[in-house]
Amino acid sequence: MTPLYATLVGIAMGFFIQRVRASSPGMIVRNLRLENLSVIKFMALTMAVGMILVYTLSLFVPSLLHWDIKPTYVLGVLLGGLVFGVGFGVGGYCPGTSVVGMGEGRKDAMVAVLGGIVGAFVFTVVYSVLIAPLVKVMDFGKITLADLTHQSPFVVALVVGVLFLIVIKLLPTEVQKSR
């Protein structure tokens, strides 16, 4: 059943991304310049709703959830994020939104996907020498904020989720230009 579910989830996700204009690299760059915060607010709202829902479910049907917490190898995760951010700022796409953009008929999205495929190829070639040693540095394993704070995961999800909602409510969507 997984292929069917995953395809349907992908279709819905692609549709949402297209509707909030996150597949527009111009919109992404306006968000990164902090001129318009709609995509950042969309992402924060997604996470707030998702975390409160998932951790509520975990109180009632814990055995039904398929968690997959990614390991926190601090140096590699941070370095990867910093490299990713440069690419995000230069191209205006992420690995998922470029595929959505391709579906919309954007040629620059197709070029971004091609760049991603080349990037993946170079990565697989240099992995053993450059990357594998890096991901062993400061590896804390699969930890969550609840592990870190020794609090109930549901309470942490509620607190973080509500905090996100407050920030979303306070932030403007269109930022007034001071210049």
Place this chain on the structure above:
Amino acid sequence: MSYSPSGGAASERQSRYPAWAFYGVLFGILGALSILAWGPIGVSGTYPRFIGEILELVAPSYAGSNEYIQKVGHLFSKGETFVVIGLLVGGFLGARLNREKAPACEMIHPSEKTPARRYRDAFIGGFLIVFGARIAGGCTSGHIISGITQLSVSGFIFAAGVFATGIFTAKTLKGRHQATGA
């Protein structure tokens, strides 16, 4: 609320709720359902799995000995691959059902004066996002959306890195141009 995602209904709805709010709630529910159905949403692992399949065809002995290709596994053994196929269809449907035509080549920085410059930026950007995502073990979907939804510490660290250089890069590419007056 019930509606069909067709042109009229969509525009009527969006006048009451901003699109980011409406679809943000839906995407949050979708992410939770996905964790119920098979696991958190992710995308970027599909790129090296795709490379793995090609190398299995053209250089099977290299593919068999490459540590990373063996680590990421086969393309069609992962739900993620089908998510990516869905993204392509979802993007198409989102534009088509709302009668939108996306620009084939959208200029995003002042320095992108020709399509060639735009394609160059898109290629470099595409290269770096996938390379960076693979160092970190996930991208905007796997690390940020799904990671932070699960309260994973790695998701918060990755997001901090992405927005630090993302904001700096986007602002610099705009600002430097204005400073030179070009």
